[in-house]
Structures are given as structure tokens and as C-alpha cells.
Amino acid sequence: MLEVSQRGQNMPVSPFRKLAPYAEAARLQGKIVYPLNIGQPDIETPPAAMAAMRSADVRVLGYTHGAGTESYRQKLAAYYQRANLPVQAKDIIVTTGGSEAILFALLTCLNPGDELIIPEPFYGTYTAFAIAAGVTIVPVTAHIENGFALPPLAEFERVITPRTRAILICNPSNPTGYVYSRAELESILGLCHAHSLYLLSDEAYREFCYDAPYVSALQLAGAEQHVVVVDTISKRYSACGARIGALVTLNQQVYNAAFRFAQMRVSPPGLGMLLAEAAADLPESYFDESKAEYQARRDLTVARLRAMPGVVCPRPGGAFYVLAHLPVDDTEAFGQWLLESFSYENQTLMLSPANGFYQTPGLGRQEVRLAYVLNRTDLDAAFTCLEHALLAYPGRTEPLPAAGTNTTLALTL
Amino acid sequence: MLEVSQRGQNMPVSPFRKLAPYAEAARLQGKIVYPLNIGQPDIETPPAAMAAMRSADVRVLGYTHGAGTESYRQKLAAYYQRANLPVQAKDIIVTTGGSEAILFALLTCLNPGDELIIPEPFYGTYTAFAIAAGVTIVPVTAHIENGFALPPLAEFERVITPRTRAILICNPSNPTGYVYSRAELESILGLCHAHSLYLLSDEAYREFCYDAPYVSALQLAGAEQHVVVVDTISKRYSACGARIGALVTLNQQVYNAAFRFAQMRVSPPGLGMLLAEAAADLPESYFDESKAEYQARRDLTVARLRAMPGVVCPRPGGAFYVLAHLPVDDTEAFGQWLLESFSYENQTLMLSPANGFYQTPGLGRQEVRLAYVLNRTDLDAAFTCLEHALLAYPGRTEPLPAAGTNTTLALTL
Known part of the structure; x- marks a missing residue:
């Protein structure tokens, strides 16, 4: 019998691509999908x-x-x-x-x-x-x-x-x-x-x-x-x-x-x-602009996430990712739900469930990686989607905040 | 003790590069070295x-x-x-x-x-x-x-x-x-x-x-x-x-x-x-010219090699290589000698000893691969070098042809 190698069978599907078919389907439905799932910078190549x-x-x-x-x-x-x-x-x-x-x-x-x-x-x-x-x-x-x-x-x-x-x-x-x-x-x-x-x-x-x-x-x-x-x-x-x-x-x-x-x-x-x-050959100053831009995005990302009840977000010192805890049962299910069943003003977002980043089984189920590789306007819109989604998701693991107790939320809702 | 992996130690030096240091030295001495060792086409990229x-x-x-x-x-x-x-x-x-x-x-x-x-x-x-x-x-x-x-x-x-x-x-x-x-x-x-x-x-x-x-x-x-x-x-x-x-x-x-x-x-x-x-997207006719050029080189290569006493050269139907038998003791030693100790009108050539193409030990010692990736003028000059080299090489394994018996040789000498 012809069979591919054991290592060929063991090779994982890229964790970044698991949700791709759902994102494609969402886009075909006319939704705007903010891709926060992959570290593909939007900055212009010099x-x-x-x-x-x-x-x-x-x-x-x-x-x-x-x-x-x-x-x-x-x-x-x-x-x-x-x-x-x-x-x-x-x-x-x-x-x-x-x-x-x-x-x-x-x-x-x-x-x-x-x-x-x-x-x-x-x-x-x-x-x-x-x-x-x-x-x-x-x-x-x-x-x-x-x-x-x-x-x-x-x-x-x-x-x-x-x-x-x-x-x-x-x-x-x-x-x-x-x-x-x-x-x-x-x-x-x-x-x-x-x-x-x-x-x-x-x-x-x-x-x-x-x-x-x-x-x-x-x-x-x-x-x-x-x-x-x-x-x-x-x-x-x-x-x-x-x-x-x-x-x-x-x-x-x-x-x-x-x-x-x-x-x-x-x-x-x-x-x-x-x-x-x-x-x-580019001068060192080349990085000033892109670094300042990423830093501003990092600050925006951390601020927005921390303002969401039940979200835990460390303040990372580098790269363009945050790994955050979300108040959901399973971020893979949540990620799929975001694309299949949710939209806010016809927009939603794609994220990377963190289970793909842990080898120990069971870890990372409530964590996601978000890449801040979009301009701040889009990033802000994506986080507004996320904020609404966390309130609407049926698999939320923490009680919803009482109405009016969260000022940030009140502002953006 | 830090040691590289066994597979790292087992990795062979590229057989195409073994003679490279000798070629470099020959060029530094001012010799023209015709590179018949590597399949790097000289045809312009479209x-x-x-x-x-x-x-x-x-x-x-x-x-x-x-x-x-x-x-x-x-x-x-x-x-x-x-x-x-x-x-x-x-x-x-x-x-x-x-x-x-x-x-x-x-x-x-x-x-x-x-x-x-x-x-x-x-x-x-x-x-x-x-x-x-x-x-x-x-x-x-x-x-x-x-x-x-x-x-x-x-x-x-x-x-x-x-x-x-x-x-x-x-x-x-x-x-x-x-x-x-x-x-x-x-x-x-x-x-x-x-x-x-x-x-x-x-x-x-x-x-x-x-x-x-x-x-x-x-x-x-x-x-x-x-x-x-x-x-x-x-x-x-x-x-x-x-x-x-x-x-x-x-x-x-x-x-x-x-x-x-x-x-x-x-x-x-x-x-x-x-x-x-x-x-x-290039039309099929694109290949007509390059194919005709390679075919002419193939014909030149086979004709020149077959005219050299003691050389056995099949007529290959494709690619841009010939694998020929040379009347020498060891083509690796011969290849090195060509670069170190030989020149004809200040020119010599670089070839690929065929032992690098056989896994069975001992095979290919009298064979070389020649890539006809040079224009015909250079190719012809390279073969003239080879012809002279085969007459002069101390490790020749067959008697030299009697003077005057080989007309091709007489013409080019």
C-alpha cells in the first residue's frame, strides 16, 4: 500500500491557517474581517x-x-x-x-x-x-x-x-x-x-x-x-x-x-x-518611524484589551503581538464563532487561538495571540468588534459586567 | 562537549565546489578558467x-x-x-x-x-x-x-x-x-x-x-x-x-x-x-532559440570529445551535460592538475569529476561531467585546452597517439 510517511502524517496544519476557511466564508458573505491572526506587517516595504x-x-x-x-x-x-x-x-x-x-x-x-x-x-x-x-x-x-x-x-x-x-x-x-x-x-x-x-x-x-x-x-x-x-x-x-x-x-x-x-x-x-x-544600507533612522507606529499600536492594543472586563493582557516589550487571556471557554471555538456567527456593523476579526502555541495539552485554551499589524483605525475597529463579541459570545466564562459599571464599555457601546 | 550533529558531520561538501579553491587560485594567477563544472546556463534570463x-x-x-x-x-x-x-x-x-x-x-x-x-x-x-x-x-x-x-x-x-x-x-x-x-x-x-x-x-x-x-x-x-x-x-x-x-x-x-x-x-x-x-506566459517559440543553441553546443561537445584519442563520449539526448570517459588515472586529480599545473595559451578549464555522481565506491574515477553552458567560441577553446591537457597529463592511462596519426589533433595543435 502506498502511504505517505509517518512524519508527513504528523505534520500539523499551520495553526495560523486553521480559521482561514471560515474567514474566507465570512468575506464571501460580505463581512469585513480584520486579520489579527498573522504577523504580516502592513508597513510599506522600503x-x-x-x-x-x-x-x-x-x-x-x-x-x-x-x-x-x-x-x-x-x-x-x-x-x-x-x-x-x-x-x-x-x-x-x-x-x-x-x-x-x-x-x-x-x-x-x-x-x-x-x-x-x-x-x-x-x-x-x-x-x-x-x-x-x-x-x-x-x-x-x-x-x-x-x-x-x-x-x-x-x-x-x-x-x-x-x-x-x-x-x-x-x-x-x-x-x-x-x-x-x-x-x-x-x-x-x-x-x-x-x-x-x-x-x-x-x-x-x-x-x-x-x-x-x-x-x-x-x-x-x-x-x-x-x-x-x-x-x-x-x-x-x-x-x-x-x-x-x-x-x-x-x-x-x-x-x-x-x-x-x-x-x-x-x-x-x-x-x-x-x-x-x-x-x-538604510539609515538607522529608518526604524524610528515604523517603531513609533508599532509602539503606538501596542499601547492602543493593551489599553483597549485591558479595558474589556475579564480580559488579561500583559504589556509586551517587543515584537508586534500580545498574548491575552479572554473570558471564553475555548478561543478556537470563539475564533470560529467570530467568523461564522458574529458581526458588529458588518465587521468581525480573525485571531490566533493560543492552543497552537502550547505543546502541553490543555494550555492556552483561554488565550489568543493578536498581531497589531493593522493601522490604528482598523485596529481600533477590530477591538470594538472584539469588545462586543465578548459580551455576546454564548461560551463566556465570566459573568457579564453589570450595565453601567464599565465606563470604557459604556463609551464604546 | 558541544559537537555538531552526526548528520551535520556526514553532509558532503558539494561535489561541484571541491575544485573551486583551485579555480580561484588559477584565476588569481591570471589564467582564464572555463567553468564546465556547473550547470549554470549563460543564456540571458528572459x-x-x-x-x-x-x-x-x-x-x-x-x-x-x-x-x-x-x-x-x-x-x-x-x-x-x-x-x-x-x-x-x-x-x-x-x-x-x-x-x-x-x-x-x-x-x-x-x-x-x-x-x-x-x-x-x-x-x-x-x-x-x-x-x-x-x-x-x-x-x-x-x-x-x-x-x-x-x-x-x-x-x-x-x-x-x-x-x-x-x-x-x-x-x-x-x-x-x-x-x-x-x-x-x-x-x-x-x-x-x-x-x-x-x-x-x-x-x-x-x-x-x-x-x-x-x-x-x-x-x-x-x-x-x-x-x-x-x-x-x-x-x-x-x-x-x-x-x-x-x-x-x-x-x-x-x-x-x-x-x-x-x-x-x-x-x-x-x-x-x-x-x-x-x-x-512566454510563447512556446521562446525555447526554439535556446534549444537550438544548446543542441549546437551538444553536437560540438560530442564531436570535439570523440575526436580526442582515448575519450569515450555518449551522445546525450537532453539536458546540457555529457558524462565522458577520459584516459586518465583519476579525474579528481586530473581536475586539480588542470587548475594548478596546466595552461594552454594561458587558459584552462574546470570540470566535475564523476566520482561525485556515483555512490558505489570506486566508480566514475575515469569519468567527468562537462556542462556545455558556455558560448560555442569559449566551449571550443575549452576543448582545445582539454585536448592538449590530455596529451600532457602525467597520469594518462593510455599510450599517446603516434604523431600525425590523428588528424583532428594535428589540425588543432
Whole structure:
């Protein structure tokens, strides 16, 4: 009998796409659906970078070096150096998005059956990469009560086994928006030293820190042998479709092995690399505007959510997500209900149920991830929908607020 | 102790790159080095397709559907339909080059430890994909004496075990240029039916068949459940750097599982997809010119090689490679000697030693792959270098021809 592989059967449907068919149906019914479910920034891709890509003199769009063009790696190294990371071009492998960097990191640092510790909630797609690489994810749970800070080291130590090879963090975190402090990073790197583990650091959102300067794992003392950074231009320059990322490490053995995996697919996307090279030249002030915009959205998001009775929303320091607790029985059912059975002034919203971000069964059922990647007007309208929806949803788990007791609600109703 | 994974250690250095440092050194010495080692076409990327990509109205370069944009898949389906393949948009997953299609096919069709039969010599990078996917390649040897035709089915049957899950062919073949006949394809598909195996067909060079119309594995009766085609625009439109390929199958179970792997990396490269979409619109006549050019080069290549004493060169029906036997002790040593110790009128050439295309140890030591991806003037100059080199090489395994007995040689010396 012909059957697809076990790993093919095990591969999860993307948690971001589960509600997609319902959203499509809602749109076909003429509803406006605000997509707060996916981290697709609405900010314009830098026109100067697009223009440079378009005007590049390309007669034959050929393969490049497997680690990316020398010119782009030089400029990317300069970008890191401006951020005080001790990175040279020779430490960089340009990858097809951050995705490929994650895959190469797992293939390079872990053998099939090895264990990878990740604080949960975590980016749901890590599960897919782990299945593809034959690696077992061991979660350590972070909690909403302290804003999803790094769990105590003892929690990590409790799950370390002889098969543990690495710890993966996402900093700033997708899906929580939490930004690890230098002290937290030092403590987790210390643990990696003590147990001979790699520290894989997904720094996709490095430019989006609102309350304190960003600290990269590569800036820590003792990072050389242990740290592998995965990075991407997707969010930084609002260029998700370019599919340009990077694996960065000062560990020569890791670099060499990852490079052999990179040679497998000959070279990263050439047109995207032209765009990325021009973007790497943008002045640091480029981020001022987009960061200010995201910060304003973050503030709006937190304010609106906190004003809704029964909603718990930490104030995330980075990325463009919040992970909030909602007073509902099940956010997956609620998300589907929002699209199928609810509308407010013919509008509704799409969110990411947080169960897709937890590996431990049962966790996250009352939590959602919301991406603040819409302009503030739309974002505000989306939250007004959410506010009304939480009052109308049959599966609400907390008593409705008494009429007139909640001023915010009174204002917006 | 921190150590990279076993698979990371096992990953081979790309066989195409082994001689690269010597070529670099030769160029630094001022030598002209003709690169016959890599299948990087010199044909211009279609200007109309590049222009369409450049002028596309893109404000936010965002993620697309994981299987590629609907518009490109529609146009690619139309391209296949023009070639009489029963393919619709829903059967296509757009991938990051043919490379990613190969990886997804292996991950989807085989479990770790499963066996994949490939006629050797084969594209050396398949080894890397097999290591990444944890799959064991079992070679069945094809022979230069009959131009690397499909080995007898009995040879395949001899190596089929309970772990065998698929047969992978490359048609037209990289590295041999051999084009499988319809009868050969039917026989191998029959074997797959008999033993419940997938037939993975790498059709990267489908547009480059010089002596007979091309037959795709997807055109065969009984292909539906068994055939998975991996394809790419790299060679077809001289757009290797776009990194756009496709996985095509009519098997819905395989499609669905492969799509879940595709969701892992969110979407294929967006700019390359714009280029590919415009290229898919090119009239069929587009290929006339490039095909005629490659055919003329093939004829030149075969004629020049056959005129060299001791060289055996089949006449390949497709792709842009020949796999030839040279009268030397070891083509890897010869390839290095060409770059380090030889020049003719300050020119030399870079070739691919064929040992990188065989899995069976010891095979291919006297064979090389030559890619005819240079214009005919350069190609001719490269062969003149080779001709002189074969006379001068200390490791020659056959007696030198007596002076004056070889007219071709007399003419060019």
C-alpha cells in the first residue's frame, strides 16, 4: 500500500491557517474581517530598497555563493556591527527566510531523537520544523501572570536529559511579545554552558523593542561556541515575501556544517538578496518611524484589551503581538464563532487561538495571540468588534459586567 | 562537549565546489578558467519576464499562499497543459527551487531509514537531501557503454527490500544527459506499481530534449497515485537565482502532506514567483532559440570529445551535460592538475569529476561531467585546452597517439 510517511502524517496544519476557511466564508458573505491572526506587517516595504532591486543590472539571474553574495553578507555584517554584535561576513549564512535558518540550525545542532527545550507558548511552526528534523521538543511553560518572563532555571534543569542538545528562545517573543532582559539571557546561556547545550536564538523581531535597548544573545560573554542566531528581514523591513533570512554563529564547526546544508539548495533567493542588500544600507533612522507606529499600536492594543472586563493582557516589550487571556471557554471555538456567527456593523476579526502555541495539552485554551499589524483605525475597529463579541459570545466564562459599571464599555457601546 | 550533529558531520561538501579553491587560485594567477563544472546556463534570463517582475505593483512584499500564488499556479498549470500533462493548479506546490521540491518529496514519501533507489551516476546533491531527510540511497548502476540507459529492471528488483519506498529518476538526466524513452518510463512505473513504490521524477531539464519529444512521468497511464514530479524554472528560463520550483502530483494524500511541509516555511520567494509567472506566459517559440543553441553546443561537445584519442563520449539526448570517459588515472586529480599545473595559451578549464555522481565506491574515477553552458567560441577553446591537457597529463592511462596519426589533433595543435 502506498502511504505517505509517518512524519508527513504528523505534520500539523499551520495553526495560523486553521480559521482561514471560515474567514474566507465570512468575506464571501460580505463581512469585513480584520486579520489579527498573522504577523504580516502592513508597513510599506522600503521603496528605496525595492527600487534598488528593480534597477539592479541583472542579465543572467544565476546561482550565487551558497552562503549568499559577498556584498550582501558584508552589508549585513555592518548592520550587526552597528548594533554592537561581533559579527563578520564570514559568520553569516544567508538563508531562505528565517524558516530555513531554523531548519539548518536544527539539522546541524541536533540528531534525530535529540531533545530541544523551548519555553512555551512558542511560535507554532517550530513544531513543524522539529518534525521535519526528527527532533523532540520539550516545553517549559511560561506564564501570563508575569508577562511570560523566562521560567525559573530550575524548570529547565528539571527536563534536561542526556538527549537534550539545545534550548531555543525567540526574543522578542512571537507569540508573547516578551523581551528577555540581559540577566535572563545570561542565566540561560549559563545553563547552556553548564550542560553543554546550544542556545538557538530566534531574533526575527530584534528591531521592535519599545521599552529598552535590545540585547542579542550574540552580545553575551561566552556566546562564541554556544549561540546560533536565526534572523530574517521579513519583519525588519516588512519584506516577508522576499524570503531572506540568516543563520549567524561564531562557532566555526557549526558554521561549516550549516554551510554544507546550505550548499544542498545551491543558493538563497537572488532577487530577495538584492532587496535585502539595499535595505541593509538604510539609515538607522529608518526604524524610528515604523517603531513609533508599532509602539503606538501596542499601547492602543493593551489599553483597549485591558479595558474589556475579564480580559488579561500583559504589556509586551517587543515584537508586534500580545498574548491575552479572554473570558471564553475555548478561543478556537470563539475564533470560529467570530467568523461564522458574529458581526458588529458588518465587521468581525480573525485571531490566533493560543492552543497552537502550547505543546502541553490543555494550555492556552483561554488565550489568543493578536498581531497589531493593522493601522490604528482598523485596529481600533477590530477591538470594538472584539469588545462586543465578548459580551455576546454564548461560551463566556465570566459573568457579564453589570450595565453601567464599565465606563470604557459604556463609551464604546 | 558541544559537537555538531552526526548528520551535520556526514553532509558532503558539494561535489561541484571541491575544485573551486583551485579555480580561484588559477584565476588569481591570471589564467582564464572555463567553468564546465556547473550547470549554470549563460543564456540571458528572459528580459520580458525580468521586466514584468520589475514593474509589478508591489507596495508590501508580503507572504503568499504556502503553495504559491493562485495566479502563478494557474499559469504554470497552463504551461503543463500545453505540454499535455494532466495538471491543474490544485496539483502544484510552488517551491523554493527544485531543491525544496526534492526535500519535500523525500520528507513526504519516506520515513527515516527508508530506502530510495536511484540509478547512478546521479545528481550528487541527492546525497545531501537524503542525509537531511534521514533516507538511505540505494544505487543501481547505469553504464557508459549504452549511454547510461535505464538499467535492466532485474537490477532494481535485486535491491528492493521491505524498506524501499521510492525510485528517483532524473529525466533528462543530470549528469548524463540521457533521456528515458516512453518504454523505459513505463517499465519503471510498472515496477513501482508491482512493489507499491513512489516514482519521484526530477524533470528540471524537460525543455532540453534534442532528438525526440519529451515524455513526462505524469503522462503515463497509472501515474496518478505513484508519480511525484519535481520541477524548476532554473534551467528552463535560465533563472537559477530566482529559486522557484514546483512539486507536482495527482496523489491527493501526498499533496496534502507536502503542503503541510510547505506551510512550515510560510511561502515561496515572492519576487521569483513574479518572474516565473511572467515566464510561464512566454510563447512556446521562446525555447526554439535556446534549444537550438544548446543542441549546437551538444553536437560540438560530442564531436570535439570523440575526436580526442582515448575519450569515450555518449551522445546525450537532453539536458546540457555529457558524462565522458577520459584516459586518465583519476579525474579528481586530473581536475586539480588542470587548475594548478596546466595552461594552454594561458587558459584552462574546470570540470566535475564523476566520482561525485556515483555512490558505489570506486566508480566514475575515469569519468567527468562537462556542462556545455558556455558560448560555442569559449566551449571550443575549452576543448582545445582539454585536448592538449590530455596529451600532457602525467597520469594518462593510455599510450599517446603516434604523431600525425590523428588528424583532428594535428589540425588543432
